[in-house]
Amino acid sequence: MYVSREIETAINKWLDEREIIAIIGPRQSGKTTLLHHIRDQLIDESSYDRDHIIYVSFDDEIERLKFEKNSKDYIEGKLIDNTHHLFLLDEVQYLEKAGLRLKVIFDKYHDRIKFIITGSSSLDIRNISGALVGRIILFYLYPFSFPEFLSAKDTKMYRYYQKNKFQFDQKYPARELVYLDELNSLLKEYITFGGFPRIVLLDDMEKKEFLLRQLVTMYIEKDILKLYGQGFRNDALKILQYLAFHCGKLLNFENISSHLKIDIRRVNEVINILENTFLIKRIRPYYKNLTTELRKRPKIFFIDSGIRNVLAEDFVFSKEKGFLFENFVFSQLNRFEKPLKYWRTTSKAEVDFIHDGIPVEVKITPKITRSLKSYLATYSPPIAVIANYETIQKQKTPNSVVYFIPAVLL
Helix, strand or coil: CCCCCCCHHHHHCCCCCCCEEEEECCCCCCHHHHHHHHHHHHHHCCCCCHHHEEEEECCCHHHHHHHHHCHHHHHHHHCCCCCCEEEEEECHHHCCCHHHHHHHHHHHHCCCEEEEEEECCHHHHHHHHHHCCCCEEEEECCCCCHHHHHHHHCHHHHHHHHHHCCCCCCCCCCCCCCCHHHHHHHHHHHHHHCCCHHHHCCCCHHHHHHHHHHHHHHHHHHHHHHHHCHHHHHHHHHHHHHHHCCCCCECCHHHHHHHHCCCHHHHHHHHHHHHHCCCEEEECECCCCCCCECCCCCEEEECCHHHHHHHHCCCCCCCCCHHHHHHHHHHHHHCCCCCEEEEEECCCCEEEEEECCEEEEECCCCCCCHHHHHHHHHHCCCEEEEEECCCCEEEECCCCEEEEEEHHHC
16 A cells, blocks of 8 residues: 655656755655655656666665675666666665765766665765755655545545645634544544554554564664664663653753763764654754843654654553643644744743744643743734644734644644
């Protein structure tokens, strides 16, 4: 079963252009599946025949070593004639000096070859991008968003979501929804087990939990150990488990170092690795007034809540676990190509998220807080959003229109 991904439309716009397309994101988020889908789509459209599309995975040590030995000869050996070819290069983070090698073959073959590459380490892709300035377009593929999850689990609810979803750049009609309970029931499964495609497509809950445990092991063994060395293994697992119980909180390196008895420089290094391999993400404070708004400490969220839950050994979700609900809202906002931050002042006024200047508060019991009023008075955004479970309404304030929106509709 193939589930369409939200980034496909954007990728399709670049398939006929010369630039290298890079698809990056967490391990097991569907990058290889998307590559094969693009291949099949182009064959169906008669843009290429099957023989002119070459798939290579550098997770295969033999292929990696051959490519590294002589990249030009490797590519030449795959060409069957002088017409246009498409190369799908998977897991390029395993290549040594990948950026320089790709630059050489791109400069020689870009008029004959289209390259699409994938990777699961943002640090390595940034290094590759640095060598390929002006030659590469980046796309991020995360685990299934909630809409993609709905598409996989319940097509009727997916269509219902698409008809009623909230859009930040459009006026939203505040009306009650008949099937909101059904959407929230599916939300519970999504928050509990996350959005990794293989896990979403399983119905057996024990198998879901088992595969999540396997996925954490695979991350540590294949991404962290293979890319950064054996010395990071235990520290990475300890820090991940610590972060699982501090999801959505301000990141404090001193506290982590003291609690886990790990040198603070190692803590900083490991957290950078965890972020570069798409396990976690830091969001930084939004500020304009340098004297009254905090500017340093980021908040920490998990890219996928299922990973957080297996690390915490906690698969019981309830409305009282507001930090998981907030992590869900983070994951929904994170998929947009907009800056995502939080707002906090020295007087302790705080707004959970700032999405391209628009404040988004996450509330189990929805209300316009004093902190939100403070932000509205300071910045006068056109709208504000209070993400909650089931309340749909809008209120006008002197500065903005405040929408109360069920988080499942974001």
